[in-house]
Amino acid sequence: MKDRLKTKEQLISESVEMRQRVAEETERKRVGKTILKAEEYAESIVQTVREPLLVLDSDMRVISANRSFYQTFQVTPREVEGKVIYDLGNRQWNIPKLRKLLEDILPKNTVFNDFEIEHEFETIGRRIMVLNARRIYHETKRMQMILLAIEDITEQKRAEKELKQAEELKQAILALERSNRELEQFAYVASHDLQEPLRMVSSFTQLLAKRYQGKLDKDADEFIAYAVAGANRMQALINDLLTYSRVDTRGKSFKPIDSEAVFNQAVANLRVAIKEGEAVITHDPLPPLIADDLQIVQLFQNLLGNAIKFHGKEPPRIHVSAKQEGNEWVFSFRDNGIGIAPEYFDRIFVIFQRLHGREEYPGTGTGLTICKKIVECHGGRIWVESEPSKGSTFYFTIPTIRR
Amino acid sequence: MNNRKTGKPVEILLVEDDPGDVRLTQEALKEGKVLNKLHVTPDGVETMEFLRQKGKYAKAPRPDLILLDLNLPKKDGREVLAEIKTDKDLKRIPVVVLTISQTEEDILKSYNLSANCYIIKPIDLEQFIKVVKSIEDFWFTIVTLPPTGRR
Numbered sequence: 001m002k003d004r005l006k007t008k009e010q011l012i013s014e015s016v017e018m019r020q021r022v023a024e025e026t027e028r029k030r031v032g033k034t035i036l037k038a039e040e041y042a043e044s045i046v047q048t049v050r051e052p053l054l055v056l057d058s059d060m061r062v063i064s065a066n067r068s069f070y071q072t073f074q075v076t077p078r079e080v081e082g083k084v085i086y087d088l089g090n091r092q093w094n095i096p097k098l099r100k101l102l103e104d105i106l107p108k109n110t111v112f113n114d115f116e117i118e119h120e121f122e123t124i125g126r127r128i129m130v131l132n133a134r135r136i137y138h139e140t141k142r143m144q145m146i147l148l149a150i151e152d153i154t155e156q157k158r159a160e161k162e163l164k165q166a167e168e169l170k171q172a173i174l175a176l177e178r179s180n181r182e183l184e185q186f187a188y189v190a191s192h193d194l195q196e197p198l199r200m201v202s203s204f205t206q207l208l209a210k211r212y213q214g215k216l217d218k219d220a221d222e223f224i225a226y227a228v229a230g231a232n233r234m235q236a237l238i239n240d241l242l243t244y245s246r247v248d249t250r251g252k253s254f255k256p257i258d259s260e261a262v263f264n265q266a267v268a269n270l271r272v273a274i275k276e277g278e279a280v281i282t283h284d285p286l287p288p289l290i291a292d293d294l295q296i297v298q299l300f301q302n303l304l305g306n307a308i309k310f311h312g313k314e315p316p317r318i319h320v321s322a323k324q325e326g327n328e329w330v331f332s333f334r335d336n337g338i339g340i341a342p343e344y345f346d347r348i349f350v351i352f353q354r355l356h357g358r359e360e361y362p363g364t365g366t367g368l369t370i371c372k373k374i375v376e377c378h379g380g381r382i383w384v385e386s387e388p389s390k391g392s393t394f395y396f397t398i399p400t401i402r403r
Numbered sequence: 404m405n406n407r408k409t410g411k412p413v414e415i416l417l418v419e420d421d422p423g424d425v426r427l428t429q430e431a432l433k434e435g436k437v438l439n440k441l442h443v444t445p446d447g448v449e450t451m452e453f454l455r456q457k458g459k460y461a462k463a464p465r466p467d468l469i470l471l472d473l474n475l476p477k478k479d480g481r482e483v484l485a486e487i488k489t490d491k492d493l494k495r496i497p498v499v500v501l502t503i504s505q506t507e508e509d510i511l512k513s514y515n516l517s518a519n520c521y522i523i524k525p526i527d528l529e530q531f532i533k534v535v536k537s538i539e540d541f542w543f544t545i546v547t548l549p550p551t552g553r554r
Contacts, residue, residue: 198501200423200525206528207430235526 024113049149055136056146058106060085063145072152072214074123085148092119098131105135106144127154172401191238202231235362237352240366244351247295247373254378257293259286266300270308277308277316284321287329289398295374302367303394307335309361312389326327328380330363339388348384371396412440413543416453416466418483420445420475427528428470431535437543442466447478451486454493466496468542471518473502474511481512495549499538526544 046053052069054062062080070077073089085102086094101112115131133148205227213221263286267274274281281304289296300320307318314336322331340348340355347353349372354365368382375382375396386392415432421427425443432439442463444450450471451459469487473480480500487493497519502509505523513521522538525531542548 195526196421199503199524200421202526203427203531204423207427210528387444 002385019099054085054148054150056102056148058144058146060072060102060146062088069150072124072150074119076357080091089122090120092117092121102133102146104150105133105146109135111135127152128157129153148207165261184245184248187241190243194238198231199233202228202235205231230348237364238363240370243298244366244370244373247370247377254290255293257289257291257296259289259296259322262286262289262293262296263300263342265297266304269297269301270304273305273308277311279308279311279316279318281318281320283319286322286331287324289329290401291378291398292374295377299371299374299396303333306367306394307333307337307392309363310335310337312336312338312391320387324400325397327401328399330395330397332393332395334391334393336391339390340384340386341388342386345384345386349382367403412438413468414464414466414540415439415468415470415539416441416442416444416450416474417470418444418447418450418480419470419472421472424472424524427531428535431532432539434532435539437539439539439543440464446476447480449477449481449513450475450483454487454490454496467548468538469496470501471498471540473500473504473513481509481516482514484516484518497542497546497548499540499542 005347046055046064046066049066050068050074053066055064057063061082061084065077065080069075069080075089080088086099095117098115098117101110101115104110105112111134113132115133116124116128117131118128120126130151130153131148132151133146136145136147137143138145169192205224209224209228213224263283267281273279303317304320308316317336319334320331321334322329324330344355348355349368351369352365354363371394372382375398379399380397382394382396384392384394417425419428429441432441435523444453449460452458453463454466456463471480471484475483478500484498484500487496487498494517498517500513500518500521501524502522502526510521522534525534529544
């Protein structure tokens, strides 16, 4: 009985022991579950994160990589797991500075952030990657490891660069526009303010001529004549400069216009020159335009006027036509005049540039410059095709739709 | 009206700071048919003194016509015009704005301030002389001006 029967003390002690063991066991299971859960948790994060992640051991061998890593670098687990990171691919991670950073993490418990590399990768070409790494501790394996996160920032960099370039371009355009505006303002103010003193010079020389022509000596008459001619010429230059500088500031009223009417107006303005030069001007049907009518009259007038002025041996014959090409009208003004040598095709559009002496052909050298500015104000281009003594054809384009 | 026949010259006040312009106007008026006496004030402040017979202008005559340049030192032509046209004694004096300015803003502003007319100075001498003669002709032989005297 004594053997079989346990003493009350024994029972109590066993019971306590048992309870302790149960409690211990429960606790162990609970901890184990927690550890497992923690691992699953960590693993699912690693797998879910959209950036490529690598877990390295202290020898820099890859313990695991996430799906994103395989996708991004287009490699298989077999090519990666167990390999030393520096040997991966075409040794793209074998960079002295990166090695130092990685190898310091475990012994010194350091971290590195945003280490940038640009490399020609085997599978995916030239990319820019930014790396972040830190130490992690693996509970079950009880070992120190390195978590390395890799982010492909190539697109972001490209976007930043484009944005920067776009911004720089915008600034450059703004600066250009500003300087252009200032120049126009300058040209306008200069020509406007120059008018006043010039008016004095020209008026008083004219007054001199009027009162004293023939009353002084021959020299005086000649000097006065030169002074008057110079002042008149200066006046013409300033007026043309003023016209030129006003093209932009005033050309803001684009509206539907009938270029036949514009043509007729230009011809009417030139009637004296047409009659004196015995010019014959013909034209094909001309299209309606969205444009500044006054400027287009001036454009037609300058081109027709030039064709009359620079006539050859025959009386001027000028033909105007227009045809649609894509989104624009291409106008042509063809003449049978003296023509232009190819080396001057650009120069004729530069302000105050002249190819002839003033005795031969009068003018200030602004007509075609004004034409160019008008055409460009309308979003078009102007050019010439010509052969000396065979005539010239001036072309310009005007967009069919106003942008 | 005053004219060559009565022998009493018309009084014209030219408000102009540029001596060259003054001289040109004088020359042009010499060619006119109306006997005139030209007075000149070189800035807005002196112009108002002339019109109100202040200081050195205590004995200044009341002008029959004012030729007013817009860009003047001290007090500019727009201010002078505004003062004249809001002064009950002076507002009946015809004011001809004679300026180089072609801006729409100046033209509108001058008429809004009741300028009697606005003329852009021609650049060419012959044209200028023609314009000055026309002004004289129009205001002293065609137009009937209000009786002089301060009422």
